[in-house]
Amino acid sequence: MSIGLPVRLLLTAAVITTTATAAGTSSAAPRAAEPVRDLEFLGQQIIPTGTLFEGTQIGGLSGIAFDDEQGVFYALSDDPSAINPARFYTLQLDVTDGTLDDGDVKFTDVTTLLDGSGQPFAPNSLDPEGIALTEDDELIITSEGFANRLIDPFVRRFDLDGSQLGDLAVPTAFLPDSPQTRGVRQNLGFESAGVTPNGRYFFTGSEAALVQDGPAATTEAGSPARLVRYNLRTGLADRQYLYLTDPIAEPPVPAGSFAVNGLVELLPLDNRNLLSMERSFAVGAPGTGNTIKLYRVRLNNADNIRRFESIAGMVDDIRPARKQLLLDLDELGIPLDNVEAMAFGPRLPDGRRSLLLVSDNNFNPFGFTQFLLFAVD
Numbered sequence: 478m479s480i481g482l483p484v485r486l487l488l489t490a491a492v493i494t495t496t497a498t499a500a501g502t503s504s505a506a507p508r509a510a511e512p513v514r515d516l517e518f519l520g521q522q523i524i525p526t527g528t529l530f531e532g533t534q535i536g537g538l539s540g541i542a543f544d545d546e547q548g549v550f551y552a553l554s555d556d557p558s559a560i561n562p563a564r565f566y567t568l569q570l571d572v573t574d575g576t577l578d579d580g581d582v583k584f585t586d587v588t589t590l591l592d593g594s595g596q597p598f599a600p601n602s603l604d605p606e607g608i609a610l611t612e613d614d615e616l617i618i619t620s621e622g623f624a625n626r627l628i629d630p631f632v633r634r635f636d637l638d639g640s641q642l643g644d645l646a647v648p649t650a651f652l653p654d655s656p657q658t659r660g661v662r663q664n665l666g667f668e669s670a671g672v673t674p675n676g677r678y679f680f681t682g683s684e685a686a687l688v689q690d691g692p693a694a695t696t697e698a699g700s701p702a703r704l705v706r707y708n709l710r711t712g713l714a715d716r717q718y719l720y721l722t723d724p725i726a727e728p729p730v731p732a733g734s735f736a737v738n739g740l741v742e743l744l745p746l747d748n749r750n751l752l753s754m755e756r757s758f759a760v761g762a763p764g765t766g767n768t769i770k771l772y773r774v775r776l777n778n779a780d781n782i783r784r785f786e787s788i789a790g791m792v793d794d795i796r797p798a799r800k801q802l803l804l805d806l807d808e809l810g811i812p813l814d815n816v817e818a819m820a821f822g823p824r825l826p827d828g829r830r831s832l833l834l835v836s837d838n839n840f841n842p843f844g845f846t847q848f849l850l851f852a853v854d
Contacts, residue, residue: 515854518809520577524846526838530584533561536840540608540670541818553608562597563590563605575826577850588639607670607681619681621666624653630666645707648714650786659689669743679707682720684739689787694738696725701792702740717783718776719797723755726768730761741817749776754819769806769816775799814838814847829854
């Protein structure tokens with residue numbers, strides 16, 4: 478494990494000023510973005526696949542949110558009620574020594590998600606992926622759905638006790654039909670979730686292009702995904718933005734084997750600036766086959782494409798969200814699992830903000846749940 482490895486970035490003052498409280502806590506209006514400083518890697522903790530907590534298997538951690546008031550994280554498992562009922566975990570993070578070592582991440586609770594009838598979700602009725610905390614202490618959870626079985630993706634509000642509170646309506650363009658000519662692709666739906674620091678907006682996005690918008694990423698080209706912004710005062714999806722993903726980072730071996738790249742997480746810095754995470758995987762690629770990249774995303778001047786059911790043939794004429802590479806996690810020089818989740822965390826002893834990344838081990842016996850800690854200067 479490499480401790481204290483500095484990585485030069487261009488972040489914004491919004492990281493310092495508007496994330497000093499939880500993503501679900503009110504704050505002053507965001508300041509204009511200013512360039513600065515460093516992201517420093519502070520260590521990792523690995524939890525082996527098969528580890529149990531309160532009768533459930535820890536794994537599939539695809540989304541994470543920080544509750545600044547309680548000083549805990551909520552980590553969502555993407556288990557579709559197949560191994561154990563759909564659930565999220567409550568975690569504590571000990572950063573008192575300014576590093577992340579074995580034992581610093583502690584699981585303290587597990588909460589079962591309940592459907593509209595107050596019962597645990599039936600097996601394979603949802604595919605939970607993203608989680609965010611609002612200023613009203615509600616959780617917004619996204620599900621990719623199952624396009625191959627016409628189970629729609631959802632954006633849904635839950636209480637911290639796991640009970641369901643209501644839906645945020647998903648735009649028609651994202652809903653799969655049969656035969657599929659529209660909507661999210663199988664396993665390429667809503668992976669991401671994030672609430673702006675002032676509590677006004679919620680962001681999610683498709684992992685790759687909608688069926689009617691264009692192809693998924695290949696080793697030769699990226700994919701025209703869509704970001705969705707919900708106004709939490711009205712509950713409506715008021716804006717959509719074009720987000721161009723990278724191509725698949727490495728070719729699969731042998732050729733034709735499974736490979737993917739897509740948008741898996743969004744972390745708002747303010748109303749117009751976000752961090753995004755793209756995860757690429759290819760069977761037989763070097764190392765674990767995973768390539769993880771963090772980007773700074775700017776929505777200033779990006780076109781609102783909400784009114785278009787399809788953007789096929791229009792992509793070159795649309796002003797997309799602008800992105801700037803901040804970090805390729807390969808630079809850390811450590812094996813990477815399927816890292817998919819990201820959240821700001823508590824202040825470190827030196828006053829810097831912590832940033833926690835988490836992997837989804839896919840419940841793979843050869844994989845691992847990986848927590849990576851960074852300091853934002």
